[in-house]
Structure formats: C-alpha cells, structure tokens
Amino acid sequence: MVLSDGKGIGKVIFSSSLGTLIEWYDFYIFGMLAKTISIQFFPEGNDTAALLSTLAIFAAGFLVRPFGALVFGRLGDMIGRKSTFLFTLVLMGGSTFLIGLIPGYRTIGIAAPLLVLLLRLIQGLALGGEYGGAATYVAEHSPTNKRGYYTSWIQTTATLGLFVALGVIMLVKSNMSDASFTSEWGGWRYPFWISILLVIVSIYIRLKMSESPLYTKLKKEGKASSNPLKESFGNKANFKMVLLALFGAVMGQGVVWYTGQFYAQSFLENTVKIEFMQNREIMLWGIGLATPFFLVFGALSDRIGRKWIMLSGMLLGVIFYRPIFNTFLKDTNVKEWKKMEGDATPTIISKEILKVDSITTGNELALVTHSKIKWQSQQGTGFTETRADSILNVGATPSVTKEDSKPVFTDKKLSSPMKWKFISLVFVMILFVTMAYAPIAAFLVELFPTRIRYTSMSLPYHIGNGVFGGLVPFIATLLSASSPTDPLVGLWYPILIAALCVVIGTFYLTNKIDKNIND
Amino acid sequence: MNSLKKIMGFFWMTLAPIVIYLLVRSALQNIDSTGTKDINKPVPWIIIITIFTPIAIGLMIFGYYSLKGEYDHLPESSDDL
Numbered sequence: 001m002v003l004s005d006g007k008g009i010g011k012v013i014f015s016s017s018l019g020t021l022i023e024w025y026d027f028y029i030f031g032m033l034a035k036t037i038s039i040q041f042f043p044e045g046n047d048t049a050a051l052l053s054t055l056a057i058f059a060a061g062f063l064v065r066p067f068g069a070l071v072f073g074r075l076g077d078m079i080g081r082k083s084t085f086l087f088t089l090v091l092m093g094g095s096t097f098l099i100g101l102i103p104g105y106r107t108i109g110i111a112a113p114l115l116v117l118l119l120r121l122i123q124g125l126a127l128g129g130e131y132g133g134a135a136t137y138v139a140e141h142s143p144t145n146k147r148g149y150y151t152s153w154i155q156t157t158a159t160l161g162l163f164v165a166l167g168v169i170m171l172v173k174s175n176m177s178d179a180s181f182t183s184e185w186g187g188w189r190y191p192f193w194i195s196i197l198l199v200i201v202s203i204y205i206r207l208k209m210s211e212s213p214l215y216t217k218l219k220k221e222g223k224a225s226s227n228p229l230k231e232s233f234g235n236k237a238n239f240k241m242v243l244l245a246l247f248g249a250v251m252g253q254g255v256v257w258y259t260g261q262f263y264a265q266s267f268l269e270n271t272v273k274i275e276f277m278q279n280r281e282i283m284l285w286g287i288g289l290a291t292p293f294f295l296v297f298g299a300l301s302d303r304i305g306r307k308w309i310m311l312s313g314m315l316l317g318v319i320f321y322r323p324i325f326n327t328f329l330k331d332t333n334v335k336e337w338k339k340m341e342g343d344a345t346p347t348i349i350s351k352e353i354l355k356v357d358s359i360t361t362g363n364e365l366a367l368v369t370h371s372k373i374k375w376q377s378q379q380g381t382g383f384t385e386t387r388a389d390s391i392l393n394v395g396a397t398p399s400v401t402k403e404d405s406k407p408v409f410t411d412k413k414l415s416s417p418m419k420w421k422f423i424s425l426v427f428v429m430i431l432f433v434t435m436a437y438a439p440i441a442a443f444l445v446e447l448f449p450t451r452i453r454y455t456s457m458s459l460p461y462h463i464g465n466g467v468f469g470g471l472v473p474f475i476a477t478l479l480s481a482s483s484p485t486d487p488l489v490g491l492w493y494p495i496l497i498a499a500l501c502v503v504i505g506t507f508y509l510t511n512k513i514d515k516n517i518n519d
Numbered sequence: 520m521n522s523l524k525k526i527m528g529f530f531w532m533t534l535a536p537i538v539i540y541l542l543v544r545s546a547l548q549n550i551d552s553t554g555t556k557d558i559n560k561p562v563p564w565i566i567i568i569t570i571f572t573p574i575a576i577g578l579m580i581f582g583y584y585s586l587k588g589e590y591d592h593l594p595e596s597s598d599d600l
Contacts, residue, residue: 054562062570240589243581246574247531467570474567478545478558507524508590 012141013153015209016134019089019202020154022195023130024161025168026096027123029191032169036181036188040104041113049105052113060124065466068128069458070229076133076454077228080219081140082211084454085133086203092126093199095119100192104184128466132458135441140212140450144515145302151441152298158437159291159430162261166280168194214450214517228455232448241447242460248509249443250464252314252501253436255494258469259321260429261287263494266473268422271487272328273383275411282419286426293434301439305511310443313435314498314505320432321491324425329487331418334383334409344415346375346382354386365394380415446514468497521591528585535579542568 030037034057042053068088076084099119105112134154142150172187181187210216218224225231233239265283268274274282301309337346354370368390376382387407392400414422444457476490483489546564557563584590 051562054557054560057557058563058566062566066570236584236589237594240581240584241594243577243584244590244593247578247581463574467574471567474557474563477556478549481549481556481558503527507520507527508585510593512595514595 009141009150012209013138013150015202015205016085016138017153017157019085019206020130020134021157021161021164022198022202023089023092023127024158025165025198026092026195027127028162028165029096029169029195030099030120030123032165033188033191037116039182040184040188041102041116043105046105048110049113052117056113056117056120060120061466061470064121064124065128065462066459068125069132069462070128070455071125072129073132073232073455073458074228076129076136076458077225077452080211080215081133081137081454082206082209085130085137086206088126088129088133089199089202089206091122092130093195093203095122095126096192097196097199100189100195106184124466128458128462131461132454136445136454136457137212139442139445139517140214144513144517146299147445147513147517148301148306148439148442149295149299151445152294152301152438154441155298155438156291156294158257159261159287159294159433162287163284165191166284170280218450223451225451228452231452232456232459238448238452238456242456244504244508245444245447245457246460246463248501248504249310249440250460251468252464252498252505253310253440254464254467254469255472255497256314256317256436257433257465258472259317259491259494260426260433263472263476263490264325264426264429267325267490268328272332273410273412274332274422275413278413278419282422282426285423287430289423290427290430290434293431294438297435297438298442301442302513305513306439306443306446307505307509307511309439310436311502311505311509313432313437314502316435317429317432318495318499318502320428321495322488324429325488325491327425328422331421332412332414334385334412337377337381337383340377343378344381346377348373349376349382350374364392364396367391367394376413377415380413381418382411382413383409384411385409446517450517521588524585524590525588528582528587531582531585532579533582535575535582538578539568539572539575542571 038053042049042056044050072084072088075087096119099116102108102112102115102119131154134157135151138151138154139147168191172190173181176187179186211219215224231238232242265279268279268282269276297309297313337344340346350373352372354372356370357368359366359368368388370388371386373385373387374382375385385407386409387404389404390402392402440461444461445453448456472490472494475493479489479492480487542564546561546568549558550561550564551559554560
C-alpha cells in the first residue's frame with residue numbers, strides 16, 4: 001500500500017523530514033560553535049583535553065556514524081522503521097540538550113571534556129541511524145512514479161538544518177555582546193537548549209505516525225530479517241550491491257556535497273579572507289536559491305532515471321571546481337583592486353599603529369612599525385591591510401624606509417555586483433550538490449530488498465558522506481602542506497574521488513528505475 | 520562492456536593497497552609532535568587508517584567481483600539477491 005493522496009503522503013514527508021532536519025541542526029551547531037566549545041571544554045595547554053577534542057571531531061564523524069548506521073539499520077530491519085528513527089531522534093535531541101547543561105572545564109575539570117566527547121559520540125551514532133530510516137520510511141509510502149520526488153524532501157533537510165542552525169546562532173549572537181555569548185553559561189548554550197523543544201515537537205508528530213506499510217506487510221507474513229547484518233554483508237549477491245552503491249554513487253556524492261556546502265565556505269573565509277558576515281551572506285543566498293532544485297532533480301529522476309542525474313552532478317564538479325575556486329581568488333586579488341580607477345579605487349579610511357619595535361644591530365637602530373590600515377572604495381569594496389614597515393638606520397641622513405613586501409589582507413568586502421557573482425558561483429556548486437544528492441535516497445532504496453533495506457543502504461550512505469565527504473578538509477590540509485604554493489591543491493581530493501565515482505557509476509550502474517520495491 | 524569491467528576490476532584491486540600505502544606513508548611523514556595542525560597529530564591518522572582499511576578491502580573485493588564477472592548482470596528483483 002502506498003499513499004498517493006496528497007494529504008497522507010504530505011504528513012509522512014513532513015514528519016520524517018522535520019525529525020531529520022532537527023538531527024542535522026543538532027549535529028551542525030556543535031561544529032559551528034566549535035571555537036566556543038573548545039574554549040569552555042577543551043582549553044589549550046592541556047594535552048588530555050586536546051586529545052579528547054580531536055576524538056570529538058574525528059571519531060564522531062568517521063567512526064561512530066558508520067557504526068550507528070549498522071546498529072540502527074539492524075534495529076530498523078528487525079523491529080521496524082518507526083520505532084528506530086524515533087529512538088535516534090530521542091538520542092540526538094537528548095545528547096544535544098545535555099551538552100548545553102555541562103559545566104565548563106574550569107568548574108568540573110576533565111569531566112567536562114569527557115562528558116562532551118561521550119555526548120558527541122552519541123550524536124554521531126544517532127545521525128548514523130536517522131537518515132536510512134527516514135529515507136526508507138518515505139520511499140515505502142511513495143508511489144513508484146513519485147519516489148524520487150517524495151524522498152528528495154528528505155534530501156533538503158541536510159541543507160535546511162544548516163540554515164536553521166546558522167539562523168538560530170546568528171539570532172542569539174546578535175542579541176548579546178560577544179562576552180555574554182562566550183561566557184561559561186552564556187548564549188552559546190541556547191541553541192543546544194532550543195533543541196529539546198524542537199525534538200519534543202518532532203517526537204509528538206512522529207508518535208502519531210504509523211509503521212511503513214511495506215514493513216508491516218513483511219512482518220505480518222513473518223518475512224522480516226532475523227539477522228540483517230549477515231544478510232546484508234554476508235550474502236555475496238547483496239554485498240556486491242552495497243559495494244556498488246558506495247563506490248559507484250555515494251562516495252562521489254559525499255565529496256560533491258561537502259565541497260559545495262562546507263569547503264566553499266571555509267575556503268572563502270580562510271583562503272580568500274572574505275569578511276565574516278558577508279561570507280555567510282554569500283553562502284546563505286547561494287544555498288537558499290539552490291535548495292528548491294533538490295525537488296526539481298528528485299522529480300526529474302522519476303522521469304529519466306537516477307543514474308545520469310547523479311553522475312552529471314559529480315562530473316560538473318570535476319570540471320568546474322578549479323575554475324570556480326580560481327575565480328574566487330582572482331577576483332579578490334587586492335593588488336589588482338589597488339590598480340583600479342574611478343569609483344573602484346580604494347582609499348585609506350583609517351590607519352592604526354599597533355606597535356613599534358626597535359631593533360639595535362651594532363650602532364644602527366631600526367624601527368619596525370606594525371600597522372592596520374582599512375581601505376574602502378566608493379563602489380563598496382574594502383579590506384584591512386596589516387603590515388610591518390621598517391625604518392633602517394634611524395638617525396642617519398637619509399634613513400632608509402623598507403616597505404613590507406608581504407602585507408596581509410583580511411576582512412575583504414566585495415562590492416554588490418561582485419558579491420552577486422560569488423553568490424552565483426556558490427549557487428552553481430550547490431546545484432551540482434542537488435543533482436548528485438537529490439536522487440540518492442530513491443536510488444539506494446531501490447537497490448535493496450525491504451527486509452534488509454535499512455541496514456544495507458545506511459552503511460554506504462554514511463561511509464560516503466561521513467568518511468569520504470568528512471575527509472575533505474583534512475585531506476585539503478594534507479595536500480596544502482605538501483604543495484603550499486598552490487592554494488587550489490586541496491581540490492584534487494574531491495575532484496579525484498568524484499571522477500573515480502563517475503567512471504565506476506558510468507560502467508557499472510543501471511539507469512533503470514526499480515518499479516517494485518515491495519519485495 | 521563486460522570485458523572492460525573485468526579489466527577495470529584488476530585496476531580496483533591494485534588501487535586498494537596503493538591507497539593504504541599512501542595513507543600510512545603520509546601519516547609517517549606528517550605526524551610531528553611540534554606541529555599544531557590536525558595532520559600533525561597521530562589520533563586522526565589512527566582513526567582514518569582504521570576506517571579506511573576496511574573500505575580499501577571493500578574496493579579490493581569490488582575489483583575481484585568485477586574481475587569475476589559478478590557485475591556483468593545486475594539483479595532485477597530481490598529474488599536475484
């Protein structure tokens with residue numbers, strides 16, 4: 001039985017998506033508030049706290065997420081989708097709320113980072129179990145000709161969760177001073193506390209839902225799996241499909257998703273050095289404008305198949321990542337900005353001497369002036385220049401002034417037309433994400449039988465997204481260390497992984513939509 | 520197409536140990552007690568190599584299946600699984 005009427009399926013999609021969105025929100029706020037959390041729970045100079053911090057960052061995403069996929073996937077195939085993804089929601093919401101209640105390191109010492117680590121691991125575990133349940137649940141309610149469209153609503157939640165997290169944090173932050181926000185019991189805890197309200201609402205809605213009709217039928221007939229792990233990974237015929245899903249689709253989708261949604265933001269902030277608020281504005285517009293395309297490509301995949309839409313998204317990433325990121329760098333080259341004429345010419349609006357160092361070598365005295373200069377043009381572009389100029393041979397006539405050859409330019413502000421150009425480029429990258437990610441739930445659901453679907457689809461999904469996608473910043477740092485002169489070197493990792501996936505997907509995957517997922 | 524899959528199968532089987540070798544070599548080159556970046560710490564490398572080893576073995580099995588012609592015909596219903 002599927003729900004073809006708008007109201008019934010609407011409820012199913014809404015209740016599933018809301019919970020998944022909240023889980024993403026919970027997972028993101030920890031990452032977004034990492035700096036404050038680090039100050040409160042993982043103080044510098046304490047080796048144990050530093051180790052726990054590294055574990056919280058790496059273990060939650062890389063180890064625990066796939067493990068959660070196995071634990072809850074198994075549960076979802078044995079006791080049902082509804083109870084399982086209700087449980088993951090409680091776990092996620094509960095641990096998020098509790099993180100907001102833990103006193104800081106200064107109050108309870110090493111117990112604070114230990115508790116945070118424990119709760120962060122529970123968050124990773126819960127996230128590993130949620131997605132497969134929600135995708136399976138919606139797909140098992142959907143008619144064949146709308147499976148891609150209906151499950152694409154689930155696909156929007158990872159992006160919308162980012163939106164809500166960013167919105168809540170910005171709202172809280174804008175209503176208090178920085179000191180009030182970052183203090184031990186300050187505003188940074190509010191987003192964690194808010195989570196419990198969201199979770200209660202979502203649990204209430206999910207409790208009213210009934211079990212997936214396909215799973216109920218299976219259970220009634222006594223055909224539910226008693227050992228989904230063995231059937232998923234011990235049975236060669238199914239295991240080969242798990243491997244195909246991972247290497248032929250999810251691996252590439254994971255890096256495209258991460259590069260568009262997270263690496264772009266980090267690149268604009270840390271490499272291009274765009275001003276904090278404008279960077280977020282660019283990301284929010286780009287992501288916001290592209291989000292509806294999840295639904296467009298989900299629906300399109302019902303008509304023309306999943307395979308080529310997903311692979312096209314990855315291939316476009318492979319082709320355009322380097323030109324797009326290179327444009328970000330080229331267009332924000334301050335040396336070029338300084339050469340511009342007319343309204344575009346930047347002029348100094350303030351200059352602050354930070355400090356003056358005096359260096360004596362033998363009889364010669366040199367002064368090094370560290371200054372911060374703010375530039376702005378009438379067109380709206382601006383930047384902060386931090387430089388250290390030296391006056392050599394002070395007292396002699398003439399003294400020699402040596403200008404800093406490598407001033408640092410930060411807080412770059414783009415003019416309105418350039419800002420929109422950047423928004424368009426981010427939009428294009430998110431469009432690649434929507435192509436690769438929108439059909440993936442329907443694609444995975446159709447690959448596996450009902451009795452072991454939750455387990456079989458969850459593991460490749462979380463390895464693809466959590467491990468391959470989550471590794472993007474780490475590998476980018478690694479590549480930058482080996483080739484420090486090329487600021488785009490970090491892109492080779494997502495490009496190579498996506499290219500590999502395109503090759504495997506092209507030759508091994510079929511574009512045929514499985515009309516019958518009732519088996 | 521199927522013979523191409525078989526040739527590629529050999530390539531995937533070879534790629535898997537190369538990936539592990541590169542990861543271990545990168546770990547040994549970058550772990551540095553004086554460094555401050557994540558790539559200088561041993562814990563992330565231990566976690567990444569731990570999780571990547573079974574994935575690379577998976578790639579090797581994928582290659583082996585491909586070489587043996589397991590992907591020449593994909594299942595069309597659950598009865599084939």
